Structures are given as structure tokens and as C-alpha cells.
Amino acid sequence: MGVLENSLPPNMLFTTVDKFLNWSKKSSLWYMLFATACCGIELMQAGASRYDLDRFGSVFRATPRQSDLIIVAGTITHKMADRVKKLYDQMPSPKYVIAMGSCANTGGPFFKDSYSVLKGVDQIIPVDVYVPGCPPRPEALIDGIIKLQQKIMEKKNLVKS
Numbered sequence: 736m737g738v739l740e741n742s743l744p745p746n747m748l749f750t751t752v753d754k755f756l757n758w759s760k761k762s763s764l765w766y767m768l769f770a771t772a773c774c775g776i777e778l779m780q781a782g783a784s785r786y787d788l789d790r791f792g793s794v795f796r797a798t799p800r801q802s803d804l805i806i807v808a809g810t811i812t813h814k815m816a817d818r819v820k821k822l823y824d825q826m827p828s829p830k831y832v833i834a835m836g837s838c839a840n841t842g843g844p845f846f847k848d849s850y851s852v853l854k855g856v857d858q859i860i861p862v863d864v865y866v867p868g869c870p871p872r873p874e875a876l877i878d879g880i881i882k883l884q885q886k887i888m889e890k891k892n893l894v895k896s
């Protein structure tokens with residue numbers, strides 16, 4: 736929200752506008768198609784008809800320019816890390832990150848002995864929600880998206896906290 740962020744006194748009008756802004760953001764979490772390894776299969780499944788992520792207003796886009804959310808699903812190598820950061824930087828604000836699965840959270844099964852794997856995507860971009868599992872089921876990802884929506888609803892855009 737730029738200069739207006741967190742600047743106005745709480746009153747009925749501003750509080751309602753604030754809620755409306757948050758509601759519109761949480762209801763249109765368009766996520767960028769991005770998967771690097773096996774967790775990506777579960778992500779695809781979450782988007783398919785059985786789980787139907789569209790129900791939550793979360794549809795995929797194939798470009799960072801129209802995406803609010805990046806779901807990092809899979810192992811990120813050091814070689815890949817620059818690209819992930821670049822894609823994140825190209826997304827417009829406000830933008831959100833879900834780390835899906837142990838690899839994105841901490842390096843997963845490659846944490847100990849691999850020289851090439853990033854030990855958590857939060858080393859290069861800020862993560863809003865961590866979804867545990869190797870791989871997490873689509874239900875776990877949906878739970879992560881609901882948690883992100885709850886977090887967005889708590890944000891103060893205009894009203895001073």
C-alpha cells in the first residue's frame with residue numbers, strides 16, 4: 736500500500752476498507768507454475784479436479800507478472816537458486832511464498848550429504864508458510880493455502896496496528 740500503509744487511525748470506514756482489501760487479496764491467490772521435483776506431482780494433483788484448488792480462488796498462471804503466490808515445490812539446487820530469486824523479484828507486490836515439502840523447507844533428504852542442494856528456500860526469498868512432508872499430500876498444501884489466507888486477513892493495510 737506504499738505511503739498509506741499502517742498510517743490511518745482505526746475507524747469504521749478504514750477498518751472496513753482494510754478488510755475488503757485483504758479479502759480481495761486472499762480470494763485471488765494466483766500461483767505461479769513452478770515445480771522442480773517430486774513435490775510438483777502433488778502440486779499438480781492439488782490443482783486437478785479431485786482437489787480443485789480453484790475453489791479457494793487459487794488458480795495457476797504461467798508468468799510471474801500476474802502471480803501473487805509462488806509455491807516452491809521441490810528440491811532447489813544452488814544452480815537453480817538464482818532463477819528462483821529472479822522469478823520472485825519479477826512478481827508484483829504484495830506477493831507470498833509457500834515452501835512445499837521438506838526439500839523447499841530445509842533441503843529435505845539432501846540436507847546432510849549434498850553439496851549442491853540449497854538448505855531451505857528461505858535462504859533466498861522470504862517464506863510465509865511452510866508445508867511439511869516428503870511429499871506433502873494435496874490436503875496439506877490446501878491447509879497451507881488456508882493458513883496463508885488467514886495470515887493475509889490479519890494484515891493491516893491502512894489502519895494503524
Ligand code: SF4
Binds near residue numbers: 775808810839869
Ligand atoms: S520433499 Fe521429498 S517428495 Fe518433495 S521434492 Fe523433496 S524428496 Fe521429493
